Amino acid sequence: MATSLRAEVERLLGEAGVRINGPEPWDMQIHNDKLFDRVMKEGSIGLGEAYMDGWWEAGKLDEFCNRILRTELDRHFTGTLAKILKNVTSLFRNPQNSKKAYEVGERHYDAGNDLYQVMLDPRMVYTCGYWNGADTLAEAQENKLDHVCRILDLQPGDKVLDIGCGWGSFAQFAAEKYEVEVVGITISKKQAELARERCQGLPVEIRLQDYREVDEKFDHIISLGMFEHVGPKNYRTYFQVVDRCLDEEGIFVLHTIGANHSNRRTDPWTEKYIFPNSRIPSIRHIGLAIEDLFVMEDWSNHGPDYDKTLMAWHQNFSEGWDRIKDQYSERFRRMWDYYLLMAAGGFRARKNNQWQIVLTKKGRGERVKIPAL
Template sequence: MSGAAPRIVALAEKALGAPLPVRIRAWDRSEAGPPGAPALVIRHRRALRRVLWRPGELGLARAWVAGEIDVEGDLYEALDLLAGMIWEKGEDRPERGVFDMARDPAVREAAVELVKLAGPGLPPPPPKEEARRRTGLRHTLGRDRKAISHHYDVGNEFYELVLGPSMVYSCAYWRPDGTLEEAQRDKLDLICRKLQLREGQRLLDVGGGWGSLVLHAAREYGVRAVAVTLSREQAAYGRKRVAEEGLADLVEIRVQDYREVDDGPYDAISSVGMAEHVGAARYREYAADLYALLKPGGRLLNHQIARRPLADEEGYEVDEFIDAYVFPDGELAPVGRTVGLLEDAGFEVRDVEALREHYARTLRAWVANLESDMPRAARLTSPGRARIWRLYMAASALSFERNRIGVNQVLAVKTPQDGASGLPLRPRAWTEEAGSTGG
């Protein structure tokens, strides 16, 4: 068997016990695998050393970020074909290295041959974009600041390229034939309608990003809005937008943790794409803090990605690639757990709207924006970072499409003792007014 690619395919199929669903193109220009399938291009043999020492998702991710492997053909198709092999079947072996694998008779021979093919030496160090190893308790104030900075403080111009003019980094709310900008505007307006914002009210936006929601709420509804973020780059960008729009008398953007906000009560709180950073151990505290910051009758709109429930919830593990390169310390919870903890804090949950298909479409739009000028994206941040975001967003789009994860808007009220929630009898009116007919 001549060439690296046929040997890699044979060894992979022996280890997996199944046909490899993609083609392999190796550094020596050899090629093997199913004709017509997307090709996994292995540009350097050191990629094999990474995978041997960290089999599964993280080893492949490091090789991808370093530019040692790539996909030729449809990236979505390739990820869909590889999903069962990497993300679904690899969950039970994230920490096994090559010598641990060699204890398994089914893969011992393949591992030994792959070691020979990879060449001598240890794997190179992880790419510089990998988050540094973290110690101590998760979700302390200091550790959360570092995690947020890792994700968001990578250049506002980079995010402008990916997100477009709206600068909204969360699921849009699509009309069948709408644009990304229209869908993000509709999402911002949907949130304001659900919160029933009115002129003169106070809104707190937790995890306020680049200020898009508070700007929309102040401009269109006349509220006095405060946005808090742990990202200094986001805050500087948002403050500039506030000044340019002449809304400084209505909008304040702070570099502040939600646990440090002490100027309540507010009429309404929005938390959009932020609660994923809170962590399971802190979620009860998060819900209680937001409850305490609201007036009686105040409303909370919690917009949050959710995972599917597990038979053994104690066995939940954070995704290795996302933890190392995208959202350090991020955690997902089933929507039922989120609703339960909000209720435990005292909230009356009044509405849950699933937007799963909307997020898949949003992510595909962001990937298209990124792919339209990858060289510029690499210059604005780094080649590795641009590759991370392309892989992360494409894989996430597929996860939403395949119902591996979802996203939900939970509307909750701090209902006063007399039971008057203040909500309309037909709450779906806000959906009709926002003009959306679904995903």
């Protein structure tokens, strides 16, 4: 990298309080002088892969990301560097059609149940926890699950569809605590296997199934942390499926990461290593997709809770690494560190949001009462 260009990068990083080889834990520590050349040539993939290869470090990678994004340094750059910094805010990309729906299951959610058992809470909730009054990750996740159940006003015998059921966390909780029947669908074989095991003996059915294939009625529907895999081209279809499957008096609760603008790009590193074929929706995306189908009862943002959730996942992952390291490479460990910590920084900078959206059909006579957290 030319000396003059390196000096300009250092100057702009300084505006975010980040220094190259500086003393603060959020400063970039460079271990290979070829880093800048690699990033200029390869963009976001080069930056992430260089971290995976040990070419650079940051003691607090989450805070490094937060400072870069809050200062919006991308506005000062043109060309490749502008794309790099803008793409850090994007974690997901959309699947184009049903043929690709199972790819993220195979490449991400099937990475290994042992990995997720180490990283997540005992109920294995792989979405944002609600930390109000919670001291632990387990408490935060039970807060969230119970809050969703109370929004639905679940009654014994109700039948609930869980779109993107993961390892059965909601299904198990709702069946045990509220005596309801749950059908959970997932595109991950390993999730389905473990979810069936965890929900054994409960009125829960776990299916390996794409959401477009569901065509039956449910009292209520929930979808927690799956909508990021639907994509703009499929949003309307997704909500039409919910519309045809939801009872006239039913309630639909949607949890999704949300973007502050309608994003037309994704981060190539995240696409390659973490979430293939996914995209973060915007308010406009969702608004257009639900138009003339649903009444929007409530829309709340829990983004700061996701920062805390990701940091808790990273702590669990770090503390439990020795238990699973024989199954994964050191490069995988650095990849997972990069994923979790950069994502936490994105939520801390408020570039990403965690939306809880409550929708009903136009025929419902009563408004939905949103319980306090």
